Amino acid sequence: MSCFALLFSELVQYCQNRVYTVPELQNKLAEMGQEVGLKVIDLLFVRERNYKREIKLLSMLLFIKSTLWKSLFGREADKLEHANDDERTYYIIEKEPLVNKFISVPKDKGSLNCAVFTAGIIEAVLNGCGFPAKVTAHWHKGTTYMVKFEDSVITRDKQLEDR
Template structure:
């Protein structure tokens, strides 16, 4: 057999869609994420700084998710419309990362180009215990970082903020404010 003609197929060449179940054990994820939060908590002085660090870590994941979900398999077409991209994040990205779709996606009625992604009980907040002086911490800033990086890498630049929504600290809102260039492009596509 002539080995020069056979191509060595590595794990990086295989499609992710054809692999078997590719879930990470929940307890493993919870342990690693809580260690990540603890490590960063020791290096900041305030809740906003810690949430900013978590968002930065989420951005690294968001950029890689574009490679995995959009470019590597090419099973899905590249979304060019704003709402379709947000639905892709709500459904596909969230399900790939957290095992379920985000709870809801809503458009703001008062500010054009603003959308909200809501999560009832984010997985990243489930297994985190925080000291009393950090009781307002919302680890879902990590998810906000993922969203911001994913949108930026797919040519939908936006400013993303994560905050508690409602009276009790269990529902998270991720506010997505698109840049004017994205809104102008959407208007041009409608014509």
Template sequence: MSAIQRQKSSNLDKPLSKGKAEINVATFALLFSEIVQYCQNRVYTVPELQNKLSELGQHVGNHLLDVLFLRERGFKRETKHLQMLLFIKGTFWKTLFGKDADKLEQANEDARTYYIIEKESLVNKFISVPKDKGSLNCASFTAGIIEAVLNGANFPAKVTAHYHKGTTFMIKFDESVIARDKLLDGK
């Protein structure tokens, strides 16, 4: 066996590394501004642009889900929605943005609705919104990632981004998620 063959087989046998928990903000800002510009050139309205960003975020979220559970949890998945939200607020957010999300709150009037609050969203930090697109919230990209992760982990939900106390991600779970949790709790 040649040295190259030994090296190839040994590289394949190595476990996945955890990688760095750091992001290069300048690189991210440049890449994300190009993503926004790419999407903007393919739509006509702000809601269409936000939907396009959300769709791209969902692609990212679909690919992140398995990697996160493999690296961080050894394939152990959450069974209750609150534990999944805490995973997103902590481990998931730290993987994407280098820190935990600022807050997780439940809506007073609706057991299916939760809010993840980020005082200064990284995706909005470096984007200058033109006056004609004043309501644009580029955090729709992050909302798409969150939605894909929740849906892929069997917690069907719709996630939207809003300006409120910074950037607020409103997570509205499907009724089946709450019903499943009640069954798991024996209520």
């Protein structure tokens, strides 16, 4: 845990020294998270032969909430919710993200949420597994990852349910 905390804090510092605004910093962290997410797909699906690739949307989200989260952080995410007003939007809620636990945010960067790194991982895993989506991290009940899928994913999932 302490190695991860040190490595991640250095990663944040590295990114911070190369950008000028909080949104740029968050974009940089999300990009790095996406690189990690691509490697995680290989680790979970190629090296570990027990895992099968999911083809249904809800199964994939449950895989992320449980298996992926346990692989990365040693425990499951706290909640998975579906938006009431948009069938393309889901929320993964984590009360205390590990990536925010060891980071002290300067006052001038108060809106910084380092969990965008995890959002990048989630986005890369979903996109790499054939579920194109955009994932963003927001301060709400801890940190909420908003997963917004492309229409094609919802259409495909409905077709699979009809079978």
